[in-house]
Amino acid sequence: xxxxxxxxxxxxxxxxxxxxxxxxxxxxxxxxxxxxxxxxxxxxxxxxxxxxxxxxxxxxxxxxxxxxxxxxxxxxxxxxxxxxxxxxxxxxxxxxxxxxxxxxxxxxxxxxxxxxxxxxxxxxxxxxxxxxxxxxxxx
Amino acid sequence: xxxxxxxxxxxxxxxxxxxxxxxxxxxxxxxxxxxxxxxxxxxxxxxxxxxxxxxxxxxxxxxxxxxxxxxxxxxxxxxxxxxxxxxxxxxxxxxxxxxxxxxxxxxxxxxxxxxxxxxxxxxxxxxxxxxxxxxxxxxxxxxxxxxxxxxxxxxxxxxxxxxxxxxxxxxxxxxxxxx
Numbered sequence: 218x219x220x221x222x223x224x225x226x227x228x229x230x231x232x233x234x235x236x237x238x239x240x241x242x243x244x245x246x247x248x249x250x251x252x253x254x255x256x257x258x259x260x261x262x263x264x265x266x267x268x269x270x271x272x273x274x275x276x277x278x279x280x281x282x283x284x285x286x287x288x289x290x291x292x293x294x295x296x297x298x299x300x301x302x303x304x305x306x307x308x309x310x311x312x313x314x315x316x317x318x319x320x321x322x323x324x325x326x327x328x329x330x331x332x333x334x335x336x337x338x339x340x341x342x343x344x345x346x347x348x349x350x351x352x353x354x355x356x
Numbered sequence: 357x358x359x360x361x362x363x364x365x366x367x368x369x370x371x372x373x374x375x376x377x378x379x380x381x382x383x384x385x386x387x388x389x390x391x392x393x394x395x396x397x398x399x400x401x402x403x404x405x406x407x408x409x410x411x412x413x414x415x416x417x418x419x420x421x422x423x424x425x426x427x428x429x430x431x432x433x434x435x436x437x438x439x440x441x442x443x444x445x446x447x448x449x450x451x452x453x454x455x456x457x458x459x460x461x462x463x464x465x466x467x468x469x470x471x472x473x474x475x476x477x478x479x480x481x482x483x484x485x486x487x488x489x490x491x492x493x494x495x496x497x498x499x500x501x502x503x504x505x506x507x508x509x510x511x512x513x514x515x516x517x518x519x520x521x522x523x524x525x526x527x528x529x530x531x532x533x534x535x
Binding site: 346 | 394395397398399402403407410411415417418477481482484485486488489490493494496497499500503504506507510511514515
């Protein structure tokens, strides 16, 4: 659909807004509704629009399926990594307040960290699913 | 919402059904906003009305867009089972506390602690995030793993979906023919 000028221009304006909104949802989740899950989905949605307009192969040059698959697992690794870090620092699994000297700051850091893990996993999984369905030709 | 749900079941054109399920998700999201559950509403709008439609359309592109109509066999036993199950569920709701009842068990056990002390303990104003990420961190880890498992399942069933260039595929086939 690359030759539709209106579609192309509108998506060119929309995609940065969608991605920035996803990042806002991701990192402002402590103050307003949202969090890693929603942010990941919105990020993936922005990317899906991009590949609808410019074609799947162009989108897969930006984020190859291998990278998406790696990131899907990597997000869970981030999450578990925060849990293991709290154990190493003498707390229980996912007991974030040992991360920093100040209890509240430690909790906040832990929450931001695992939300990042969730966001990365969800965005990568949504992209992987989209690639899997869209990349398959009808037999 | 009930009308959309009935239409979703009755209509045979799968494209329309996908669109209707998106409308249903959007209505559900509005309902959650009315109930002050904005976090859930955001999720429902993003997943149900957004990305799920895309994935369903992708799945539709792989099959046909018209549901096959089978001979309409209506079994009396199925009707009886559905009536009994539905009746039992409705009977079960009679014992539930009224909506918004402050004495409901859900509001007397842990909820006061979460609503009154989470800001002091965690230091962030959004209680939903504190509960999800800190008090129930292990559950959320489980959810992340479930999402990953879903992706692994799809990859195993229908493949990774790298966009193949036709020339490349032909080359591969020629090579196979040569060997």
